[in-house]
Amino acid sequence: MTMNNSDMxxxxxxxxxxxxxxxxLNAVILVIKxxxxxxxxxxxxxxxxxxxxxxxxLIIVFIVLGCLFSATRIEDKLDSGKxxxxxxxxxxxxxxxxxxxxxxxxxxxxxxxx
Amino acid sequence: xxxxxFGILGILFAVALFVDVLNAHxxxxxRIKKLSSxxxxxxxxxxxxxxxxxxAYYGADREIIKAGKWPWAHNYFMEVKEHIFFSxxxxxxxxxxxxxxxxxxxxxxxxxxxxxICALIILLGLFMEGAGGIISKxxxxxxxx
Numbered sequence: 001m002t003m004n005n006s007d008m009x010x011x012x013x014x015x016x017x018x019x020x021x022x023x024x025l026n027a028v029i030l031v032i033k034x035x036x037x038x039x040x041x042x043x044x045x046x047x048x049x050x051x052x053x054x055x056x057x058l059i060i061v062f063i064v065l066g067c068l069f070s071a072t073r074i075e076d077k078l079d080s081g082k083x084x085x086x087x088x089x090x091x092x093x094x095x096x097x098x099x100x101x102x103x104x105x106x107x108x109x110x111x112x113x114x
Numbered sequence: 115x116x117x118x119x120f121g122i123l124g125i126l127f128a129v130a131l132f133v134d135v136l137n138a139h140x141x142x143x144x145r146i147k148k149l150s151s152x153x154x155x156x157x158x159x160x161x162x163x164x165x166x167x168x169x170a171y172y173g174a175d176r177e178i179i180k181a182g183k184w185p186w187a188h189n190y191f192m193e194v195k196e197h198i199f200f201s202x203x204x205x206x207x208x209x210x211x212x213x214x215x216x217x218x219x220x221x222x223x224x225x226x227x228x229x230x231i232c233a234l235i236i237l238l239g240l241f242m243e244g245a246g247g248i249i250s251k252x253x254x255x256x257x258x259x
Contacts, residue, residue, distance in 0.1 A: 012215020019208045026200045049169045080227040098197045105189030
C-alpha cells in the first residue's frame, strides 16, 4: 500500500504541472519564431498560419505532458500551495517575456504628429 | 464581435466562480463544478471564433492599422494579445480539471489554488478586452475617422 500525501487528484497535479511548463513554453516558442525566420516559415507551412501552429502545438504539449505527469504519481510531490506558486510565476514570467519582447513596437512617441 | 462576447461571459463566470469558492460549502460544490466547466467552454469558444476571425480576416485590418496613426495598436497590443491569450486558454482548460481534482474544497490551500487560477483568468481576460478595444480603435484611426 502506498502513502498519498497529496491534497489533489492525479489529473489536477499532472495537468497543473503541464500547465506551468506549457505557459512557459508559449513565451519560448514566441521568441524563437520571432528571431528565427526558418522556424517562423516552418510554423506557417505546418498549418497555414504561425499562430494556428503555435496554438495547436501548445494544446498538444499540454495534453501529452498532462497525461505523462498524471501517470508518474506527481500528486505525491506536489500540493495545491506549491502548484499555485508555480502557476503564478509561470504566468508572470511568460507575460513579462511576451510584453517585453514587443516593447519596441510600442513606439507611441514616433507616431504623434506635433 | 462574438469572440469578445464569449470572452466577457467567460470573465463574468470566472468572477462568479471566485465568489462561490470564497463561500464554498457542500451546498455549492455542484455549482462550482458547473461554473468551472462553463468558463472553459466559453474561453474555448472565444478562442475558436476569435482565432478563425484573426486568421481569415484580420490581415486587411492589420494593413489599415499599420498605415494609420496608431500602428502600435497592432505592433504592440495585437502581438501581445494573440500570444498572451494562449496562457488564458490553457488556464481556462485547466480550471475544471483543478476544481474536480481538489474537491471537496475543505482547506485554504485548495481554495487558494482555484481562487488564484480564477484571478489570473480574470486579469488576463480583462487585458484581452482592453487590448481588443485599442486594436479596434487603431482600425478607426487608420481609416481617418
